[in-house]
Amino acid sequence: MHMCCLNFHSICRDTVALFFVLITTTSAASQEVWTFEEHVSPFLSKYCTSCHGQEEMESGIRVDQLDGELRGRRQFPWKAIDKHVGEESMPPEGEPQPTADERKALALWIDGAIQKSLLRDKERNGSALDNTIVLFGSGVSTTHNPRNLPTMLAGGANMGLKHGTYWRQENSHMSKLFLSILHSMGIHQESFADSTGTLTDSIFLDA
Structure with a gap:
């Protein structure tokens, strides 16, 4: 299974620009x-x-x-x-x-x-978003083949998530990503599904 990770911050400006275009096409009341x-x-x-x-x-x-x-x-x-x-x-x-x-x-x-x-709203160490990992897209595919699944991660700055990066590694199982997220949150699970370990040299600094 191939997997690629798109960090939220690396596409944030494009998303905001698209959002602005969508808003400006609505009626005057919505603007x-x-x-x-x-x-x-x-x-x-x-x-x-x-x-x-x-x-x-x-x-x-x-x-x-x-x-x-x-x-x-x-x-x-x-x-x-x-x-x-x-x-x-x-x-x-x-x-x-x-x-x-x-x-x-x-x-x-x-x-x-x-x-x-x-x-x-600040927690003891950063904002609520800094202490939250949001994952989207782990099953998004139009090929009916569980390969090359684009995944976007947001938040987690205080849990070892490195922002502003695009990461891809051949033959990395999605379960490795899930296990890396658990470790980043302080849950040291030894395995998850068919995982063979956490992601290495990736967007997770402490996985």
Whole structure:
């Protein structure tokens, strides 16, 4: 099995550029960058307080007490709002409905606020992202052949993950990557699936 690893930071600028192009092709309402005070708070007041306010608080969510901070447990009500507004199950039928552009703009604001909180909130050693390894693409293939599987890793700066690199090694099993991730997280498992050890001379400094 062949495997290649694309580090998140090495493609970050291209991803941001693509994201910007996608955003600029949407309507004028979507192009406007939302803030909590000018857009999100009025949105909640207009569409949500009748069911989630001081007099009535369905599902234990009270939107009139929410602010623009999405740290820690404060994220949970926002994730619920993002889900139900995106699925158009909120507001309920018979109530004033936001436009499709408003729903998209709210989702973008919530996603961005959560990402900012991950980068801002410091653990004992770096940000939450520095102490988290995110893996994507271990099974992404269109050849129906488990070879040359592109994989992207993000985070893990404080766990020995070397950023800004592209790494590839012939005949490296994906299970070696999984075992290397476990070792980087301090879980010293001797084997994983059909692995024959960790990745050497790779993006993992301490594997």
